[in-house]
Amino acid sequence: MNPVNMDKIAGSSEIVEAMEEFYSESKMDELAGKRRMLKLKPGQICSIEDDINKLFEAIDIRTMGRSRGLMEQVGKDSLWKSAMKRPMRPGSSQASGIGISESVSLKQALRGLCLSQASEMAAMKRLSKQADSSRSSEAGTIKRLYTAVVVEASESGPPDAGKGNLVEISLVPEGSTSNFSEKTSESEKFPKQELLNQQAHSSTLLVEESTPKEEMTKILPGDETVPLPTHGGYEFSMLRLGWNGKPKLTHSSSITHTKEKLPVVDEIIPTSGEFPVKSLERDKEQKGKLDFASSLSSDNSASNNGIKSANSSRHVMRPVFRNKNFLKKNAKQDSTSIPCDSGVDHGLGPSTSKMVCEGPKCTPGCGNIEKEKSSPTSSSANAGSEVSSIAMDLGPDKPALSSSFGNSTRYMVSKADEKSRSREKGEFSQSSKSSIGEYSSSTSNSEESTLSGSSRSGYRPHMSKDLRWEAIRHVQKQHGSIGLRHFKLLKKLGSGDIGTVYLSELTSTNCLFALKIMDNEFLGNRKKLHRAQTEREILQILDHPFLPTLFAHFTTDRFTCLVMEHCPGGDLHVLRQKQPNKSFSEQAARFYVAEVLLALEYLHMLGVVYRDLKPENILVREDGHIMLSDFDLSLRCAVVNPTLLKSSPVIESPKGESSNPCTDSSCIHPFCLQPSWQVPCFTPRLLSTTAKTRKLKPDLAAQVTPLPQLVVEPTTARSNSFVGTHEYLAPEIIKGEGHGSAVDWWTLGIFMYELVYGRTPFKGPTNEDTLSNVVSRSLKFPSIPGVGSHTRGLIRGLLVKDPVNRLGSVKGAAEIKQHPFFEGINWALIRCAIPPEMPKICDVGNFAAETPLQNKESARCPEECKSIGENLEFEMF
Numbered sequence: 001m002n003p004v005n006m007d008k009i010a011g012s013s014e015i016v017e018a019m020e021e022f023y024s025e026s027k028m029d030e031l032a033g034k035r036r037m038l039k040l041k042p043g044q045i046c047s048i049e050d051d052i053n054k055l056f057e058a059i060d061i062r063t064m065g066r067s068r069g070l071m072e073q074v075g076k077d078s079l080w081k082s083a084m085k086r087p088m089r090p091g092s093s094q095a096s097g098i099g100i101s102e103s104v105s106l107k108q109a110l111r112g113l114c115l116s117q118a119s120e121m122a123a124m125k126r127l128s129k130q131a132d133s134s135r136s137s138e139a140g141t142i143k144r145l146y147t148a149v150v151v152e153a154s155e156s157g158p159p160d161a162g163k164g165n166l167v168e169i170s171l172v173p174e175g176s177t178s179n180f181s182e183k184t185s186e187s188e189k190f191p192k193q194e195l196l197n198q199q200a201h202s203s204t205l206l207v208e209e210s211t212p213k214e215e216m217t218k219i220l221p222g223d224e225t226v227p228l229p230t231h232g233g234y235e236f237s238m239l240r241l242g243w244n245g246k247p248k249l250t251h252s253s254s255i256t257h258t259k260e261k262l263p264v265v266d267e268i269i270p271t272s273g274e275f276p277v278k279s280l281e282r283d284k285e286q287k288g289k290l291d292f293a294s295s296l297s298s299d300n301s302a303s304n305n306g307i308k309s310a311n312s313s314r315h316v317m318r319p320v321f322r323n324k325n326f327l328k329k330n331a332k333q334d335s336t337s338i339p340c341d342s343g344v345d346h347g348l349g350p351s352t353s354k355m356v357c358e359g360p361k362c363t364p365g366c367g368n369i370e371k372e373k374s375s376p377t378s379s380s381a382n383a384g385s386e387v388s389s390i391a392m393d394l395g396p397d398k399p400a401l402s403s404s405f406g407n408s409t410r411y412m413v414s415k416a417d418e419k420s421r422s423r424e425k426g427e428f429s430q431s432s433k434s435s436i437g438e439y440s441s442s443t444s445n446s447e448e449s450t451l452s453g454s455s456r457s458g459y460r461p462h463m464s465k466d467l468r469w470e471a472i473r474h475v476q477k478q479h480g481s482i483g484l485r486h487f488k489l490l491k492k493l494g495s496g497d498i499g500t501v502y503l504s505e506l507t508s509t510n511c512l513f514a515l516k517i518m519d520n521e522f523l524g525n526r527k528k529l530h531r532a533q534t535e536r537e538i539l540q541i542l543d544h545p546f547l548p549t550l551f552a553h554f555t556t557d558r559f560t561c562l563v564m565e566h567c568p569g570g571d572l573h574v575l576r577q578k579q580p581n582k583s584f585s586e587q588a589a590r591f592y593v594a595e596v597l598l599a600l601e602y603l604h605m606l607g608v609v610y611r612d613l614k615p616e617n618i619l620v621r622e623d624g625h626i627m628l629s630d631f632d633l634s635l636r637c638a639v640v641n642p643t644l645l646k647s648s649p650v651i652e653s654p655k656g657e658s659s660n661p662c663t664d665s666s667c668i669h670p671f672c673l674q675p676s677w678q679v680p681c682f683t684p685r686l687l688s689t690t691a692k693t694r695k696l697k698p699d700l701a702a703q704v705t706p707l708p709q710l711v712v713e714p715t716t717a718r719s720n721s722f723v724g725t726h727e728y729l730a731p732e733i734i735k736g737e738g739h740g741s742a743v744d745w746w747t748l749g750i751f752m753y754e755l756v757y758g759r760t761p762f763k764g765p766t767n768e769d770t771l772s773n774v775v776s777r778s779l780k781f782p783s784i785p786g787v788g789s790h791t792r793g794l795i796r797g798l799l800v801k802d803p804v805n806r807l808g809s810v811k812g813a814a815e816i817k818q819h820p821f822f823e824g825i826n827w828a829l830i831r832c833a834i835p836p837e838m839p840k841i842c843d844v845g846n847f848a849a850e851t852p853l854q855n856k857e858s859a860r861c862p863e864e865c866k867s868i869g870e871n872l873e874f875e876m877f
């Protein structure tokens with residue numbers, strides 16, 4: 001890697017850390033004053049690591065005998081260990097439903113059990129001081145954080161003590177008392193040039209109007225203002241360069257407010273402060289009609305003005321292209337044993353040409369690079385670093401998104417418009433709802449920084465065996481960078497408001513990716529650069545089973561590209577259309593809502609408010625589990641305060657049968673392996689067999705302390721942007737009152753309603769009517785299909801029009817998870833649950849062989865793609 005690039009990455013990271021640390025310090029001082037700090041008695045705190053170890057031991061005793069014995073028979077103890085370390089996501093999971101044989105699934109199940117802890121860690125890491133903290137082991141991190149805790153609620157009890165017998169304790173991030181000079185010196189390491197390079201961010205990051213309650217800024221005299229390129233709070237965080245170009249940390253309440261600078265808003269809607277209220281007043285006079293700008297009600301005009309263009313006929317089903325897995329198979333290849341690539345070298349060098357991916361996560365099993373050379377950690381880290389350098393390799397002399405705006409191009413905007421409005425002919429899954437992506441600010445065409453964000457973006461030890469990382473890394477190593485020329489575009493998967501997504505193969509590796517290609521000029525002209533940037537930055541920080549992995553990104557003069565994990569099962573909108581009566585059973589809905597809830601919970605922990613939940617954005621993985629996609633409308637906020645809600649050690653049996661948690665069908669006891677018999681599809685197979693013979697001794701059960709709940713709701717996030725999808729817009733967004741993370745709980749309610757009833761609750765004949773209904777019409781449930789009271793109750797709780805009283809607005813997902821609708825769900829093991837439906841995947845290899853995109857499309861090949869195919873056409877929009 002270019003050392004200069006590494007410096008840039010490092011610089012970026014340091015600033016991020018410095019900002020977060022500084023905030024933590026001041027915030028913790030504040031918190032210290034507010035909260036009563038009481039140390040828990042020794043022994044009261046049970047570290048997660050210990051819990052996990054106990055759990056391992058407990059299960060090992062009961063299952064190792066059989067499974068491990070088998071392994072030992074063949075003298076493969078090390079193999080056993082290796083199998084235990086495999087990534088959670090199974091390779092060909094569809095074969096076995098949840099895809100776990102007992103030997104492998106044991107570990108997987110336990111990993112699944114750690115899902116919640118992994119989510120917690122994501123939030124905790126944000127508070128962790130040390131720049132290299134992410135390199136410490138996860139268990140170590142948890143342990144450190146848990147032992148660092150320790151605040152218990154005052155005797156008066158927690159604010160919501162009535163809601164679930166909880167005691168509030170707070171996390172005290174280790175090192176939160178680091179001194180100021182330390183941080184300042186860290187920030188001073190940040191070279192001026194990097195700051196200048198990042199200046200481009202300011203125009204795109206100041207797009208949201210945010211409530212500047214707790215803004216942190218770095219200020220020195222001077223007039224250059226640069227937002228920090230960090231997920232930790234770029235909306236609020238500003239960096240002001242002084243005369244010497246050095247940043248300095250300080251508080252500031254005078255951050256830039258951009259509400260007045262919102263030229264885009266006028267194109268679409270009245271300014272956020274005006275239209276909703278006035279409209280609603282008029283609405284009363286005009287019999288429920290909101291007086292929105294006429295452009296808002298038209299999908300076509302919406303397209304011109306930032307409303308995501310999409311076909312308004314929601315229920316038109318489109319065939320969905322499906323593939324078998326992430327491995328493009330040669331037609332003659334054996335489907336179970338995938339040999340190394342035939343060796344056809346496409347210019348990527350011998351080692352690369354021999355790489356293949358196997359299964360959804362490309363687990364090793366073939367190819368010469370299997371477990372080669374580097375340790376999992378280093379390999380993963382390298383991959384991340386190198387990928388991060390991709391965009392940087394372009395250097396400042398090749399400005400990314402905006403430099404080519406003035407150039408003439410083959411991809412005329414008018415043509416793009418045309419295509420945007422006529423997506424009828426595509427074979428891909430077509431979004432049926434229009435998303436609105438209007439921000440309360442303008443975006444200028446300044447140069448985009450070529451920095452690609454955190455150098456640790458690819459640091460995923462648990463994915464170190466994923467050959468897709470290896471494949472990307474090899475290409476990067478051999479060619480210095482990765483670009484469009486390294487991908488073979490096989491199939492157009494879909495297109496949206498800011499880009500087109502192609503099923504692509506990394507040449508000669510058989511590794512499949514979803515390649516999202518965005519036209520820089522188009523984005524610039526439509527003032528959507530910030531959306532592309534937001535999406536990329538969010539994707540970079542994601543590491544969750546229900547969220548996409550970003551393997552690489554690169555920018556050319558013409559295109560910005562995201563190399564993402566491919567999700568072959570279509571989207572939930574299409575899947576719903578295929579259901580009887582076009583609606584899911586309650587049980588199926590519970591599965592999807594639960595997984596979406598976990599994804600949203602994780603996003604909130606990272607300070608991301610998703611804002612665009614709808615079935616079209618929920619893709620179905622090969623194994624039937626979900627993947628939330630499309631983050632260009634998401635809001636990122638600066639402050640997320642983690643709070644632990646410690647559950648009462650007394651587990652009450654609702655039936656009053658026994659204190660033994662194993663007899664309770666909805667037991668949440670961490671050691672309880674008793675599956676729920678009420679919701680069979682949620683019962684992990686692993687447990688269904690072992691649990692029969694497993695009973696906790698009463699005295700052991702009595703000693704066990706339930707895991708605390710982590711609540712990390714970005715309650716301070718505020719935005720006035722008008723973003724979302726009409727039918728899914730929360731009332732506070734429509735009213736322009738400013739909104740926060742509670743909008744995601746509103747959309748979750750709409751989503752749930754749509755899954756079980758086959759339509760959204762407030763849809764009207766026009767978009768205006770829909771918005772009016774959302775604000776003023778009360779929620780009604782159709783009598784058909786008959787839906788249970790818990791289901792309706794949860795929907796009702798989520799669709800409370802006042803966000804303050806909405807379920808989840810205070811305690812976030814933790815609050816929602818406790819709703820009886822989810823009774824019986826084992827949240828930690830849901831990744832191992834059998835999905836309601838397994839997607840039918842066709843063979844990508846065959847498909848690609850028959851209808852390669854290059855042969856189908858007519859000439860108009862961008863220069864970047866000449867090496868891919870002379871006749872390739874990018875059907876951008």
Ligand SMILES: Nc1ncnc2c1ncn2[C@@H]1O[C@H](COP(=O)(O)OP(=O)(O)OP(=O)(O)O)[C@@H](O)[C@H]1O
Nearest residue numbers: 308493494495496497498499501514565566567630
């Ligand atoms: N990782 C993926 N795997 C498979 N298909 C994908 C993937 N990502 C996106 N798609 C498909 O491509 C379509 C467009 O992608 P996406 O929604 O990200 O584009 P967009 O321009 O951001 O759209 P939007 O207008 O919704 O913001 C999606 O509807 C989906 O069908």
